[in-house]
Amino acid sequence: MTTWITICDTCKREGWDAGDMSQTDGESLAYLIEAAATGLSGVKTRRVSCLMGCKRGCNIVIQGNDKLNYTLGDFEATTEAASGIVAYAISHSKSETGQVPYRDWPQAVKGHFITRHPPLPDTE
Template sequence: MTTKSRLSICTTCTSSSAKGATDPRHGRELFDKMVESCAKQDMPFDIRAVECLTNCKSGCSVALSGPGKWGYVYGNLDTGMIDDLCELGRRYAGTNDGIVPWRERPESLRRNVIARIPPLD
């Protein structure tokens, strides 16, 4: 089992501004661009593609999780937020409890929290 934090990206999401499903899906594009961006950096978190976070009305979605940490689901994301997602992932990974203070989150993501999930332990 990994001890790193994880950024899970829904690859089946469609952008909330889209008129219908796309091929590839916007979530797949977000995942591919995050992997490409993170490959150039030593990131303290893993990135994983997942199918459906059941947050379809809130566009592209990701989940942050880690052992013993609060988890978060963020929605209404797009590929223009890659740098901010990297920064949020770094800050999240650097916490003991998963709580990144609101003012320390990248501004473009502050209002995109869909849910906060308590740790399992």
């Protein structure tokens, strides 16, 4: 089953305006995640404008149908962060419930979890 990495491309970390401002920190992270996920089966990426987690930018969401979903944030736009996010998404895609044992978490995602969302119910 496909796991989606939803990436906020409008995130700006503190001090962003001191740089060249040619792209947001979210855009920079999105490019790195997209590159790390290219060609993988079971993982797809998409960008959205604003996940409303501005105090913890850069933010991403790991999502899959009928699985636990997770919001993560406070990332820097680095290849290490992008690789860790993609590695976690691969594990999420292979998990029946979306839960990944802590021992299997990449170091780059530890300390970045903000919320966990249960799957939506099938019936009302």
